[in-house]
Amino acid sequence: MYTVPEGNTVKVGVLGATGTVGQRFIALLENHPYFVVHALGASARSAGKTYALATNWKQTTPIPSGVREIQVNPCVPEHFKECAVVFSGLDADVAGDIGMNHNCFSPSS
Numbered sequence: 189m190y191t192v193p194e195g196n197t198v199k200v201g202v203l204g205a206t207g208t209v210g211q212r213f214i215a216l217l218e219n220h221p222y223f224v225v226h227a228l229g230a231s232a233r234s235a236g237k238t239y240a241l242a243t244n245w246k247q248t249t250p251i252p253s254g255v256r257e258i259q260v261n262p263c264v265p266e267h268f269k270e271c272a273v274v275f276s277g278l279d280a281d282v283a284g285d286i287g288m289n290h291n292c293f294s295p296s297s
């Protein structure tokens with residue numbers, strides 16, 4: 189079992205962050221005791237925009253303030269190299285092309 193040293197946090201990434209599943213991950217990660225959302229990925233349509241501009245937020249809670257201004261990047265490993273864990277809301281057809289070499293969790297994993 190991985191234990192987080194006291195006072196430390198774990199940087200995490202979310203793939204497909206602008207979609208329904210990605211938004212759910214982000215909402216669930218708000219105020220998490222260890223995990224801090226550090227990197228967000230989506231398609232080329234969203235890349236380069238801030239998260240608040242890129243996503244059509246549909247959750248019942250507001251967009252967490254800590255992610256609003258994070259820039260969305262393409263879902264390629266170089267943008268997630270500082271993340272210990274990556275949560276994926278990508279469709280399997282897309283995820284198969286990404287080649288992410290992380291501890292990666294998706295709803296189907």
Ligand SMILES: NC(=O)c1ccc[n+]([C@@H]2O[C@H](COP(=O)([O-])OP(=O)(O)OC[C@H]3O[C@@H](n4cnc5c(N)ncnc54)[C@H](OP(=O)(O)O)[C@@H]3O)[C@@H](O)[C@H]2O)c1
Nearest residue numbers: 204205206207208209230231233234263277278279280282
């Ligand atoms: N929605 C649900 O309740 C639910 C529940 C369980 C499982 N699932 C499954 O989870 C997966 C995602 O569902 P969803 O409803 O979240 O879909 P969605 O709302 O359409 O979101 C798709 C996400 O993937 C990104 N994306 C699309 N093409 C991409 C590409 N080529 N490269 C990188 N990112 C890409 C989109 O970015 P842009 O915004 O930039 O296009 C968006 O962030 C699907 O396989 C779905 O079957 C969904």
